[in-house]
């Protein structure tokens with residue numbers, strides 16, 4: 339197949355069918371709304387999973403809560419439930435409005451998964467959940483545990499001994515490896531993490547200190563995952579956590595839906611047709627934003643609107659949804675290099691099932707330039723005193739672009755929401771950062787902050803049509 343063809347169709351033909359694709363290929367920032375999105379239904383429409391699957395995951399996390407509280411004392415105050423704060427960020431909202439020269443109707447909140455206990459990123463939801471599920475399965479099968487037990491017995495030497503005869507293998511750009519490595523090694527598993535070239539040194543160092551084997555690859559995420567898959571197949575008693583396809587990871591993330599509802603209730607924030615909820619989620623392979631979207635949709639149905647954010651150089655989910663090829667397409671096939679400082683989002687090929695499962699539920703995807711990530715990182719630090727890693731600020735342009743971009747305004751019109759936006763709640767999902775070492779955070783804070791060029795580009799977001 340010639341290099342100008344993708345899945346048997348010329349790139350020119352793909353562009354004709356998707357006018358925004360030209361901009362995507364040129365790695366310009368875009369705001370895309372999903373034509374497959376379904377507004378009319380008040381039930382979540384998916385192919386494979388149901389609300390019962392999320393409830394099963396919730397119950398499992400509750401069974402494990404006493405164990406988590408025991409082995410991670412920082413979770414004692416939440417009784418072993420791994421959850422993060424939802425905070426109003428009024429100062430940042432004003433700064434965003436100035437930076438982009440665009441008013442944002444409604445109020446702005448930050449969901450601080452950056453500060454989730456244990457591993458300091460959104461992966462503390464899915465990654466830890468899947469490790470717990472594996473451990474539970476083994477312990478029950480070996481008759482060391484029944485579901486009604488006090489799960490703190492899993493911290494016993496007998497259980498750790500059992501788990502040490504099993505290995506868990508995963509491919510990662512960093513944070514998934516961190517979550518699975520920390521949780522797996524505390525339980526007693528042998529953990530092997532295949533890290534892509536994007537993975538930051540401090541994440542590898544931290545894992546090695548915890549006794550995790552880290553295999554470094556010169557290649558990108560997809561190949562690190564592939565290497566993990568092959569290794570797991572060759573080893574006895576080995577579990578492979580498949581970030582590209584795992585329903586367990588997805589369900590671990592989905593638990594966030596009801597948890598967010600509880601937090602909104604506590605803050606007396608109403609969500610209904612007259613009070614829409616907008617959520618902006620950084621996206622790599624799609625598992626985390628997808629799972630969270632699934633959870634939110636089961637709770638709020640069409641009163642929640644979920645937009646994914648990707649780096650301009652790694653628009654994996656955007657291309658998968660836009661072409662409807664899902665995991666049959668990669669950014670590289672469209673000539674996009676998948677090179678970004680946003681290591682958590684450095685994924686060229688999207689998940690094999692998230693896009694297909696949620697095709698009708700994802701409202702849209704927008705992209706963001708790396709330099710702008712640093713700018714937003716510093717703005718948030720200055721305005722709110724919250725420090726995130728670059729990937730984790732990718733959601734911030736969402737609430738602005740929803741109003742500034744023609745596709746965003748059209749989305750609001752078609753959803754009959756224009757007059758209701760003053761009642762809207764915008765939640766930017768902060769996906770990581772609290773474990774970044776101080777000197778590295780200071781480097782992030784000081785990066786790319788100079789130059790008038792960037793300031794001008796910030797004001798240059800409405801495409802000239």
Ligand SMILES: *Cc1c(COP(=O)(O)O)cnc(C)c1O
Nearest residue numbers: 513622623624625626682769770
């Ligand atoms: C992994 C990650 C994401 C995205 O999750 P995916 O499941 O890969 O889509 C977003 N932000 C950070 C910081 C991450 O580590």
